[in-house]
Amino acid sequence: MTINFESIEKENIETLKFPHTEVLQDDNAINQRRTELERAMSLGNLEHSKIQIYFEDDFSKKMVETTVWAVTDESVVLKKGVGIPINRILKIS
Numbered sequence: 001m002t003i004n005f006e007s008i009e010k011e012n013i014e015t016l017k018f019p020h021t022e023v024l025q026d027d028n029a030i031n032q033r034r035t036e037l038e039r040a041m042s043l044g045n046l047e048h049s050k051i052q053i054y055f056e057d058d059f060s061k062k063m064v065e066t067t068v069w070a071v072t073d074e075s076v077v078l079k080k081g082v083g084i085p086i087n088r089i090l091k092i093s
Helices: 010-015 027-047
Strands: 051-056 061-066 068-071 075-078 083-085 089-092
Touching: 010 061, 027 051, 027 068, 027 089
Parallel strands: none
Antiparallel strands: 051 061, 051 089, 068 075, 075 083
């Protein structure tokens, strides 16, 4: 089964609504996501490398290609202060 992700521009993320529930079920996957986000932040700050973030809002699955500037306890901060809640991120590549 293939899951299709809608591509979205980071500027449009501000208009999305995010539920508070966790999208990942496995603790290992949650820990792996945190590690990948920290790596993406390092790549963003040192090399300005873009990564793909696959996430889910209250409507559908989406993907954004962007640079990660910061990772807080609850969200990933992109350019211009746009944020995605960590608990809504499915994967990073």
